[in-house]
Amino acid sequence: MSSATATTLDVFPEQTPSYILSFQFSSWYPKFSDVSIKSTIIKPLSDVFRKYLESESVFVPEGSDDLPVESTLSDDEEPPESDDDGEAPPSYAFPDLDAEIRASIKQYDGVFPKLNFTSPRDAAWVLAAGSPLKCTTPADVYLLLKSSDFIMHDLERATVFEGCEGDESSWSPYELELVLRKWYPINPSREVRCFVRNGKLVGISQRDTNYYDFLNVSETQDVIRSSVMRLWEEKIKPRQEQRDYVFDLLLTRDLSRGHVVDFNPYAPKTDSLLFSYKDLCDLAVADNATEFRVIDSPAHPLAIRNAPVHQHNAVPMEAIQLSSGRSIDEFAELWKAQLNESTEDA
Known part of the structure; x- marks a missing residue:
């Protein structure tokens, strides 16, 4: 590549709505389903449903937990009072979506959800640690x-x-979609x-920003680099219409093959991990081989071996149960009262 070309290559390609939308799941998955994880798209x-996701308290819609529905009110009890503005507390139910x-859970024996672009990896602490992110009910x-917090982007x-x-009025139409991937x-x-x-794999x-001994073996790095290059040349490059993109792979146990996990726009919002843009x-303007970078020491600045991933997002399960159907202010008062009661009992 000439030096003239090198001086004209911007750090990022032009960001347009059509370019961004080419990386939402429903745009790329049909072309790459044979080399990706089995998935169902609901759109x-x-x-x-969007309002439910944006609502403040953490609760699940009625009828989605696969448990018999039982009334929580006796004949003598009154239904919940309305909020100060006269509206009843939010109540959601999505029987068709349920x-x-x-159906997807039955087909795949468990699913991992995401929206158009983003997966809730930061909420892995919510479900059983032995099967992280595995969903067996709506x-x-x-x-x-x-x-x-991640899915708020979408x-x-x-x-x-x-x-x-x-x-903004000229931007492309955008529809929210739910993706259920085989877990x-x-x-x-x-x-x-x-x-x-x-157009160059640079x-x-x-x-994962943990230190792994085997990734620091030169022979292993050569195998991974060769496998990625082969998959890109044979399965990805011929089908991908964009010349600038980021893709994630999950390699097989022997590191010889891989599955496409996701595509992302080549944009500031996409984490560049061990590189800077x-x-x-x-690298894009240099005549060099594709560079492979790993965490080369347990003391590497990005190594997080002894810290739970996304720990700042985790809250006690009791807090989730207590917050169900309540506003932030109501939850705060109840949580404070419960903490005071626990202190007094101690």
């Missing part, structure tokens, strides 16, 4: 999504198209993130 989702989710799906066009040029245990040490700039990064720009 479009209703505005009511049915579609149950309630599990809703609870994961409601407990996640709820509004303004955040989805952040950084795009032009007036199975994933070894994070075999996940890699790959960066393609101007960098491969270890995705300036690094990747320099």
